[in-house]
Amino acid sequence: MKPETLTLLKNVSTATLATALFKRGFRQQFIQNVQPLRVHGRQSMVGPAYTLRYIPAREDLNGIEVFKDPSHPQRRGIEECPAGHVMVIDSRKDARAASAGGILVNRLQARGVAGVVTDGGFRDAQEIAGLEIWAFHQRPSAPTNLTLNHAIALNEPIACGDAPIFPGDIMVGDGDGVIALPAHLADELAEEASEMTAYEDFATERVRAGHSIRGLYPATDPANVALFDAWRKTHDR
Structure with missing residues (x-):
């Protein structure tokens, strides 16, 4: 993404971008039913997508002990999502399912990630709302709902809130929500x-x-x- 494109996108709304996309025949790029935990000033969140995909958990493969594995896709994604990117999580539109919690989102912020988006929920939502990183979700997840979903893949095409998201798509988020721009059209x-x-x-x-x-x-x-x-x-x- 060109630096001038980043600057321009930080100063336009998702609503205006939705109109520009509609003129080109794109109708499904806005992520449905996610809201920011807090609006961060007047400039929008902007960054390339780095994706994480969940599937329904199979109980014999997805006990709480899986989080001890450093190669677990969720844990890897937190450490590998590049600075300036937006981590986008396909949680199957299940707000019961915790996509991440306060410690993990703190780590994303410390690593310079531009934002995190899920069509599920976050644990520790009040704590995350106090951070400086943009964070979007459906609603808080109960603390016990760590294992409703199974983290299965990183940086593959996903569906997040019914929007098709490909790695590298340019994500823009504001007080209304989040929209995905096909990378080749971003400029x-x-x-x-x-x-x-x-x-x-x-x-x-x-x-x-x-x-x-x-x-x-x-x-x-x-x-x-x-x-x-x-x-x-x-x-x-």
């Missing part, structure tokens, strides 16, 4: 979404000043296009 999506954001900010100012949305949103009146051009110059946008 053009960032530029388009940045342009859309500028116009949306202009339109919001006009609406708050009492103007109608007719001809403004969308911009079907040439007069509003001219006003926007002038607005961009005065706002250095």
